Amino acid sequence: MFDRILIANRGEIACRVMETARAMGVGTVAVYSDADTGAKHVAMADVAVHIGGSAPAESYLRGDVIIQAALDTGCRAIHPGYGFLSENPEFVEAVEAAGLVFIGPSAQAIRAMGLKDAAKALMVEAGVPVVPGYHGTEQDDALLAEEAGEIGYPVLIKAVAGGGGKGMRLVERAGDFTAALASARGEAQTAFGNADVLVEKFVSQPRHIEVQVFGDGTRAVHLFERDCSLQRRHQKVIEEAPAPGMTQEMRAAMGAAAVRAAEAIGYAGAGTVEFIVDGAGGLSPDGFFFMEMNTRLQVEHPVTEAITGVDLVEWQLRVAAGEGLPLTQEQLTITGHAFEARLYAEDVPAGFLPATGTLSHLRFPDGARADSGVRAGDTISPFYDPMIAKVIVHGPTRAVALKRLSAALRGTKVGGTVTNLAFLGALAGHAGFGRGDVDTGLIARDLEALTEVPGVAPRHLAVAGMAALNLFELSDMAGFTLWQPLRRSVSLISQDERYDLTVEVLSPVRQRWDVAGREVWAERRGDLWQVDGVPQPSVALDKRVVTVFDHYGLTFEVVDPLDQAAGAAGDGNLIEAPMPGLVKAIDATPGQSVAQGDRLAVLEAMKMEHGLLAARDGVVAEVLAKAGDQVEAGAALIRLEAEA
Structure with missing residues (x-):
């Protein structure tokens, strides 16, 4: 086993790898950019090396600098995490040329699956079913339009390089094809430096089901499936394992196909074979088609770990160090059900716009696994993905696990930035999702209901006002006199609406608020306040932003009375x-x-x-x-x- 490894990544996945390495007695080296100087993964590592500026191109994409850092700190291997250089075959070759071990597949395997069109041709040879479509190298606009017509609308235009929904467009009518093609190509060129696309038949009730595989370069096993159908803009939101409605017959067929795919390219390490599944009329062994293979550890790997009891990062280290597969296919079993929800800093009502901010408060409930690369006090940077955490739960059945997910999301508290927490809570409580009736169009169909902004009650405003005026601990109030009631006022902005509040502090334990003409009483009973007859929820105050932890977190901006900014x-x-x-x-x-x-x-x-x-x-x-x-x-x- 390695004495020390370097993690060529940041954030949540860097911390995740370090946790397993530490448990195995393996030393860790972190790399960090200017923006990540005080990051969690830097603090967790045994050694940390600065590698450049805040932009990824100036730091986490500088393979030569990362390799030199590994050599300088006595590392024997590099773990790429996911994203950045994890699927870059040139980086793999450079790592190996430096005498180091790349903890992942070979450059040849990455190249084989790196372009969707070539990968699908390879899968056809391996006997893996693929979606009908055009996967050729000719990229003439007229030819692609002609092929789309022969395939039959609706069709999906997809970039041959990359993933994450970039360079992907759904086209439902022939008249929209030209504009959609130009848009997909432009985005693909920006994201991947490759404007080539393929065209495929669009499955009308698609489910996204993927199979976790693991190989040692010769043999491979599968660790069952994950359902990743809950997506927005082709980005996964909530994942689960196993897939609802899965039959033993179909699981065996998909697992065998995924293993054939991995063994066809001599795959070593953790990988995921992604399938598009026709969900119309239920799951059947002839209704799944190869989409792509991700030649790395996936973001959603914790749900597989939860149902199998396997630490996939430990397997990665062991196989990279020369050991064989730790378990045979027959030894792998499923226990219970697991969900993962991706918690992001993003403004859902504004169209899921990524957000920044300093996390004034961050707490996860007991009983849930929270994989996170940030802590309270950390800043969500504009340079990287705005993920705050992955919230993972496990239960003996899907129904129990889903209840635990809902409870975990209600118990998660984030202050200092807007998040998608309420959106995740709405998804977890969605009736169709609860029944297991999922497909990739669920979120889009019910988007209005799922993104409904939680209502702000007068008691919420009063609690926010108490925090803004520091009225929870009245001993801190300068000038307070027990016998003379004190009047104060404060203005708050929530959901683009301004509220002007006044309060009369009648005693250290009693306050009367005027909230938009509504009278709200706050009374202290023991150590807790009752506001409008309801126990006061916890709050966080960061400068001029108050977060009231009810309805997944309600945010209020405190209006500065001296602020004369024009609108x-x-x-x-x-x-x-x-x-x-x-x-x-x-x-x-x-x-x-x-x-x-x-x-x-x-x-x-x-x-x-x-x-x-x-x-x-x-x-x-x-x-x-x-x-x-x-x-x-x-x-x-x-x-x-x-x-x-």
Whole structure:
């Protein structure tokens, strides 16, 4: 076994690998960027090496610097985690050329599965079923349109390189194909440096079911399936294992196909074979098709660990160190059911926009596994994926596990940034999901209900006001006199609505609030406050932001009475950056006439591109930024002429 390994990654997965390595007595070396100087994974490691600037291209994608760090710190192997360099065959070759071990598959195996079209041709040879479609190298627009017509609409355009939903477009009519093709190619070129696409038949009631495989370079086993059908924008949200409705016959067929895929490329280490499954009429052994193989550990691997009792990172280290497969196929069994929910810093009502912020409060409930790369006090950076944690639960049955997931999400508390926690809670309580009626279109069909903003009650406002005015511990109030009631006021903003509150402190244990004309009483009983007759939920205050931990967390901004900022941006004249990011493109020029909804700029933030659209018809007056600019949230990019 290795004495010391370097983890060529950051955040949650770096911490996850370190936990297993520590349990095995293996030393760890972390690498970090400028933005990650005080990060959790840096603190956890035995040794940490600075490798460059905050942008991934200046740090976590610098393979040569990472390899040198491994050599300088006496490491024998490098674990890539997932993302960044984990599926880069040139990096694998460079690691091995330096005399180090890459904890993962060979460069040859990664290349074999790196391009979707070539991978599918290989799978056909291996006897693995694939979706009908065009996977050829010819990329002429007219040819692709002709192939789409022969396949039959609806079709799916997919980038041949990469994943994560980038470079993917659903086309339901022939008339939309040309525009969708151009859009998919542009995104694929930006994300992967390769604009080539393939075209496939779109399965109308698709389920995304994947099989965990593990190989030693010669033989492979499967560790059963995961259902990842709950997706938005082709990104997984909640995963579970095993898949609901799975039969033993279909499990055996999918598992055998996944093993054939792994053995066809001499796969070593952990990998995932992803299948699109036709969910219409239930699952059947002839209704699944190969999509792609991820030649790395997956984000959702904890649910497989939960039902099998296997530590997949331990297996990775053991096989990379020259050991054989720890268990045979016959020795692997399923126990119970598991769910994983991905908790992100993102503004759900604003269209799931990634968010930043400093985590003033972060707590996970007992009884749930929380894989996280951040702590209270850490900052969600605009340079990386905004994941806060993965919340994982296990139970003897699916129904019990789902109840435990709901309870775990209700018990998770995050302050300092907006999150998708309420959205996850709504999904966990969705009736169809509870029955196991899942497909990749569930979220889109029920998006309005799932993203309904929790209501703010007068008691929530009163609690937020108590926190803002520091009225929980009255001994801290300067000038308080027991015999003279004290009047205070505060203004709060929640969900773009302003609330003006006043309070009369009648005694150290009694307050009367006026909340938009509604009287709310707060009374202290023992160590707890009752507000409007309800026990006061816990709160977190960070500068001018109050988080009330009810309904998965309600956020209130405390209005500074001295703040005289004008609201000029609210009239539709300014197109502003909704978050910190890189200006990838400016599509407007001064004097240009634009219509409402026209794309005026593209902002890249947190590994995604966001089109910034005109809020109204008008004429461009000024272009205030250029491609390549790094801008802060709220930065003015384009100004339209004032309406007459």
